[in-house]
């Protein structure tokens with residue numbers, strides 16, 4: 209019987225969330241997504257107007273269907289947590305039931321249950337600042353947006369120094385991976401995004417060093433090719449499938465092998 213997946217962190221067709229949704233849809237899953245509230249309007253409009261139709265094409269030629277798009281802000285668990293300035297912000301005021309608990313309740317009401325939960329979001333407001341210059345608020349925001357789920361995306365900066373990946377994001381990823389073990393949930397690491405072109409994710413562009421990192425990886429990784437978002441999507445589909453039934457609590461590298469290198473060439 210077909211599985212139902214909820215993918216949190218899809219707001220365009222460039223990011224890993226979208227690629228994961230596609231791989232899961234291609235494997236027969238029903239797709240629900242959680243979209244950051246301020247990005248909801250433009251995402252739904254673009255979907256409706258067919259702007260993503262080309263990227264919705266699945267290997268069998270059919271189009272990925274998203275059964276429902278839920279507004280979500282993963283930083284807030286319930287309405288009591290939401291500060292006044294956000295409540296009254298007009299980009300938030302137009303939507304309702306977007307805190308984590310409310311979304312969970314809505315999904316339960318609409319569908320009963322889900323089988324697969326993917327966390328594909330990141331928000332490090334100070335990611336371009338070195339960790340030591342990061343404010344307490346920026347640091348806590350980065351950690352807060354990265355709380356665990358059954359499958360999430362992390363980054364090598366959790367264990368090695370990656371200059372330029374600041375704002376507490378390296379700490380957030382380390383926490384995410386550590387939480388994986390007590391939760392015994394599947395998790396994998398990605399190091400690179402698809403290309404230097406317009407397909408770079410919004411989050412990756414905010415970091416700023418993505419082009420350099422892609423070049424570095426192609427020059428130094430054992431598999432000398434670009435990493436495509438689809439490869440990450442396929443790894444996610446595998447980990448969510450019965451084929452991975454003995455894998456849990458793990459961090460899986462999907463990085464063309466770059467993590468195995470001791471020095472660059």
Ligand code: NAD
Nearest residue numbers: 219223224244281282328329330331361401409410411412
């Ligand atoms: P992306 O910009 O496509 O995805 C991030 C999403 O998070 C966006 O859709 C954004 O709207 C959403 N978001 C931000 N704050 C939110 C909040 N409070 N509540 C709900 N949604 C929120 O970028 P991406 O690179 O595809 O990122 C997906 C995941 O992959 C992130 O966890 C990121 O850290 C991880 N990752 C990316 C790379 C990379 O090279 N791009 C490398 C390693 C890990």
